[in-house]
Amino acid sequence: MCDWAALLLKSLDKTRDMPESRYFQLATVDEDGLPHNRTVVCRGFDEQQSVLWVVTDTRNKKIAELQASPHAAVCWYFAKTREQYRMAVRCRVDTPDTDESLCEQHWQRLSVAARQQFLWGEPGSERTAPKKSLIDHGANTDVLPDHFCVLTLLVESVDYLNLRGNPQQRQFFEKQQGQWHSKALIP
Amino acid sequence: MCDWAALLLKSLDKTRDMPESRYFQLATVDEDGLPHNRTVVCRGFDEQQSVLWVVTDTRNKKIAELQASPHAAVCWYFAKTREQYRMAVRCRVDTPDTDESLCEQHWQRLSVAARQQFLWGEPGSERTAPKKSLIDHGANTDVLPDHFCVLTLLVESVDYLNLRGNPQQRQFFEKQQGQWHSKALIP
Numbered sequence: 001m002c003d004w005a006a007l008l009l010k011s012l013d014k015t016r017d018m019p020e021s022r023y024f025q026l027a028t029v030d031e032d033g034l035p036h037n038r039t040v041v042c043r044g045f046d047e048q049q050s051v052l053w054v055v056t057d058t059r060n061k062k063i064a065e066l067q068a069s070p071h072a073a074v075c076w077y078f079a080k081t082r083e084q085y086r087m088a089v090r091c092r093v094d095t096p097d098t099d100e101s102l103c104e105q106h107w108q109r110l111s112v113a114a115r116q117q118f119l120w121g122e123p124g125s126e127r128t129a130p131k132k133s134l135i136d137h138g139a140n141t142d143v144l145p146d147h148f149c150v151l152t153l154l155v156e157s158v159d160y161l162n163l164r165g166n167p168q169q170r171q172f173f174e175k176q177q178g179q180w181h182s183k184a185l186i187p
Numbered sequence: 188m189c190d191w192a193a194l195l196l197k198s199l200d201k202t203r204d205m206p207e208s209r210y211f212q213l214a215t216v217d218e219d220g221l222p223h224n225r226t227v228v229c230r231g232f233d234e235q236q237s238v239l240w241v242v243t244d245t246r247n248k249k250i251a252e253l254q255a256s257p258h259a260a261v262c263w264y265f266a267k268t269r270e271q272y273r274m275a276v277r278c279r280v281d282t283p284d285t286d287e288s289l290c291e292q293h294w295q296r297l298s299v300a301a302r303q304q305f306l307w308g309e310p311g312s313e314r315t316a317p318k319k320s321l322i323d324h325g326a327n328t329d330v331l332p333d334h335f336c337v338l339t340l341l342v343e344s345v346d347y348l349n350l351r352g353n354p355q356q357r358q359f360f361e362k363q364q365g366q367w368h369s370k371a372l373i374p
Contacts, residue, residue: 019266027214027224027260035222037214037260039271073214073224079206084226120354121373127357130371134354167307167321170314184317186308 002180004158004173005047008085011078012045024076024085026054026153028065036065043106043150050175052087052153055106058095059122059147066091066151074153082163089153096144102152107144115141118148161187189367191345191360192234195263195272199232202267211263211272213241213340215252223252230293230337237362239274239340242293245282246309246334253278253338261340269350276340283331289339294331302328305335348374 015021027037044053052074056062066072074087096103107115119141120134121127127134155175162169170187173180188196202208214224231240239261243249253259261274283290294302306328307321308314314321342362349356357374360367 023264025212025214025224025262025264027212027222027262029216029220029222033216033220033256034258034275035214035216035260036273037212037224037262038273039262039264069220071221073222075212075214075224075226077210077212077226086223086225088221117355117374123373125373127371127373130356134373168304169317184314186310186312186314186321187304 001047002050002173003182004085004160004171004180005050007083007160008045008076009047011081011083011085015078015080018078018080020078020080024074026062027073027075028062029069029071030061030065031068036062038062043109050155052089052155053106054151054153055110056149056151057118057123057147058093058149059124061124063093063149066093072153074155084161084163086159086161087153087155088157089155092152092154093149094152095149096146099150100144102150103148104144106150107148112141118145159185188234189237189360190369191272191347191358191367192237194270194347195232196234198265198268198270198272202265205265205267207265207267211261213249214260214262215249216256216258217248217252218255223249225249230296237342239276239342240293241338241340242297243336243338244305244310244334245280245336246311248311250280250336253280259340261342271348271350273346273348274340274342275344276342279339279341280336281339282336283333286337287331289337290335291331293337294335299328305332346372 012021023039023041026040040054070091072089072091076085119139158173160171168187170185172185173182199208210226210228213227227241257278259276259278263272281289306326345360347358355374357372359372360369
């Protein structure tokens with residue numbers, strides 16, 4: 001396991017009881033070269049492979065953005081420990097069509113409430129009856145929908161900042177020829 | 188005051204005691220079209236002008252990025268109220284050279300510890316003696332440094348999401364011909 005992954009596991013362990021251990025911000029670039037940024041729930045971290053997982057809906061704009069450019073930027077800030085991980089990542093988008101077993105596995109792990117969100121209609125489209133509930137209690141949440149997808153975020157570099165301690169500590173980790181290298185930076 | 192600004196003021200008021208009321212994530216795009224994402228401290232919000240302020244160091248990479256493309260994306264998530272504001276913003280960069288009074292005013296508001304961070308050396312350059320303190324206790328923090336700068340983030344659209352309530356609520360606000368318009372979206 002590389003050094004930054006060990007640091008991240010420690011941050012996750014220290015913040016287990018805090019909401020910030022469950023999500024991070026993911027920035028993408030659209031076809032016009034404009035940035036977009038949103039909070040996403042972390043659905044897993046493989047410290048050996050340097051990979052994070054996120055689930056989403058293929059009808060979401062970020063999927064079109066990632067299909068145009070797979071490069072994305074993660075910012076994960078832990079308020080409790082005052083640590084930040086800024087990651088350059090490459091995203092792979094898998095649908096039930098390209099990797100059914102991966103999608104099925106993530107779908108099965110979701111709560112019924114989380115699955116119902118995939119059945120609300122096309123995300124980002126106008127909601128014509130805002131007062132009306134989007135929840136169809138009769139909908140079958142056992143069946144994996146075609147528009148469910150899994151993002152596999154392959155981490156290529158990590159800019160780690162620890163605001164605790166005086167002075168602050170900043171360390172840059174980068175994968176070069178399959179090996180992780182790191183150096184201390186001025187914050 | 189427009190509707191999203193009223194919502195944001197309410198979120199800020201409800202989270203006054205929480206760290207998340209003080210910072211958000213800012214995404215930029217570099218000259219190669221790659222996204223970058225980091226946490227920045229909010230140094231003010233003018234709800235009438237739809238403007239946010241951030242202070243930084245001109246030697247930081249985000250300044251070169253913003254000079255190449257002024258379009259940035261703010262993601263401000265409030266864990267306590269489970270609300271998210273995703274803003275498309277246009278950034279203006281002001282240095283003591285272009286707007287001395289704006290820079291001086293923000294410099295004066297910083298704590299001595301925050302000012303000292305501007306005197307640690309070039310941010311992002313290699314720190315050759317990581318064990319050595321970066322703090323020069325004799326440095327004069329009264330004088331505004333040339334590399335201090337103020338980012339003025341002009342908000343152009345806001346995608347607001349409220350995860351509380353069942354179902355969730357999503358509202359998109361956009362400025363068109365000087366007027367704010369909004370519509371409900373499917374989350």
